[in-house]
């Protein structure tokens with residue numbers, strides 16, 4: 001491995017990249033657009049959701065609670081019904097998005113400090129999911145408002161319980177943004193290197209390159225290095241937006257977050273390289289990228305809980321870098337775990353990268369036939 | 370290095386390349402003397418690029434042996450790559466890099482010593498007239514400029530042997546002349562050059578050349594040797610009705626080819642038939658007898674005639690073999 005030749009490739013890639021406006025726009029544009037798009041789905045400040053209310057207590061206290069909930073503006077009264085069962089029925093029919101049920105023994109429950117009300121949501125919709133979380137923050141004792149810290153409490157522990165239908169997992173912005181880092185990195189990183197080698201072949205540069213002393217390892221590593229930086233830039237964009245727009249916390253260390261992102265970036269870049277050595281055209285490379293991207297999104301635990309998958313699907317999921325990254329990043333950002341505790345996922349990503357890189361270098365022949 | 374490596378830069382025996390059913394290069398024997406400009410002449414699809422690619426180790430031969438600069442190819446192709454320059458048929462530098470950036474990249478990749486790189490690039494910029502367009506993107510240059518840049522990049526590490534695959538096919542005649550000046554300068558400096566072309570006037574400039582036709586090497590030698598073999602068989606016919614004269618002459622069994630060149634016809638006689646004065650008399654007799662009035666004079670054969678002679682006379686033999 002000659003450092004000079006390796007560096008020459010890196011400089012060349014960076015120079016070409018600097019002149020490639022579309023790719024440059026994609027580097028920042030994809031994370032921003034994705035995050036904003038998902039942001040609508042995870043926006044916690046929704047207003048005017050159709051709500052059904054079943055106030056079986058009908059006391060001054062229960063009416064005050066309902067008024068407080070309406071005052072948040074999150075829900076608008078669509079129907080007043082008598083029983084929680086009717087709310088469930090209306091939810092199922094899609095006539096309301098949220099149901100508020102107050103049991104007849106509201107006053108006694110309040111006195112005993114038990115749960116006084118239930119917010120029922122259509123959990124298949126993330127939007128509503130997070131709106132319910134907001135409703136549950138409404139202080140029950142309206143005489144003493146603002147005594148509870150907003151947003152940090154876990155709704156289930158408060159006096160207002162949330163019952164989520166159709167999605168007991170209750171994912172929210174906080175849950176989605178960390179995963180989104182992985183999804184965006186998978187999409188862009190695989191694509192960038194996926195076309196890296198094919199493009200040189202299509203433009204005719206490859207015949208020149210392979211007729212020089214350049215080794216396949218120099219070429220492959222040189223192609224990957226610039227994109228590590230780009231991946232980290234994307235990670236920063238997502239973290240900053242996630243924090244600024246959706247107040248996504250980082251419980252663990254920021255360094256661990258970047259290290260985890262770096263591992264996923266490497267895994268994806270090397271997978272892209274392998275694709276690139278196989279693909280005959282840029283179009284084929286994109287198809288193959290998509291072929292990897294779809295299962296990643298579906299099976300990694302980003303969309304559906306991993307625990308619910310049948311055995312063989314899980315094995316497949318275990319082979320995808322995004323699956324391991326999901327566990328890493330959620331552990332670090334949401335539970336405050338350290339990278340060292342999550343060493344299994346680190347090892348999995350490292351092994352994946354090593355295998356992909358070796359395969360790409362071995363597959364790449366300095367030959368035309 | 371072996372003695373052969375000193376005088377003969379490239380030696381190939383029985384070189385063959387098959388792509389499925391197609392035999393792109395068919396048992397070619399080659400000996401390219403060092404410090405010469407050696408031409409590969411042949412029409413499109415005759416196997417020039419395929420042969421060059423095999424010689425620089427980019428394609429694996431189906432059969433045959435190759436010795437380039439004393440190295441056995443493709444086994445020692447990696448060692449060879451440090452000592453050769455290759456200019457591909459299609460422009461293969463980076464369109465989205467500036468002229469100087471392309472040169473810098475190639476210098477680094479080809480291992481020009483770091484301390485020498487800037488000076489070497491300045492030298493090339495000067496020699497190849499890039500003084501005022503060093504900052505221009507390669508993709509925005511004219512065909513002639515691109516070819517000059519490709520050549521500059523191919524010689525940046527001062528290779529002993531240079532492969533040039535149809536280097537001037539997309540270039541105007543003026544640039545072509547300049548380009549060939551450079552090639553001869555390189556040959557004078559001790560570089561061996563192998564240049565493929567489908568242009569006769571370009572082939573004419575080579576020290577030696579090989580004529581390829583459908584993958585078969587049909588003739589080789591200096592241009593003078595090749596044309597000398599056809600002495601007495603080439604004629605020019607000037608007639609007021611060239612098309613009619615052409616039809617008449619083409620019917621003759623002893624005529625190998627008749628081609629219209631401007632207002633005149635160029636006639637090549639078959640080997641083994643009448644030559645010189647006898648051939649002239651025969652042609653005159655034919656045209657006087659029912660053909661249009663015409664003046665016929667003998668001419669010096671050129672490479673076009675060589676090409677016609679070797680390819681047409683090859684054909685019947687092949688067909689019989691098949």
Ligand SMILES: Nc1ncnc2c1ncn2[C@@H]1O[C@H](COP(=O)(O)OP(=O)(O)O)[C@@H](O)[C@H]1O
Pocket residue numbers: 388391393411412413414415416417418419420
């Ligand atoms: N990679 C390949 N696969 C299949 N056929 C090829 C390939 N490369 C060249 N050929 C065929 O081999 C023949 C010789 O091609 P080539 O060497 O490019 O000729 P030239 O350079 O003289 O124009 C052509 O018929 C061409 O179509």
Ligand SMILES: [Mg+2]
Pocket residue numbers: 414417418419458534535
């Ligand atoms: Mg060719």
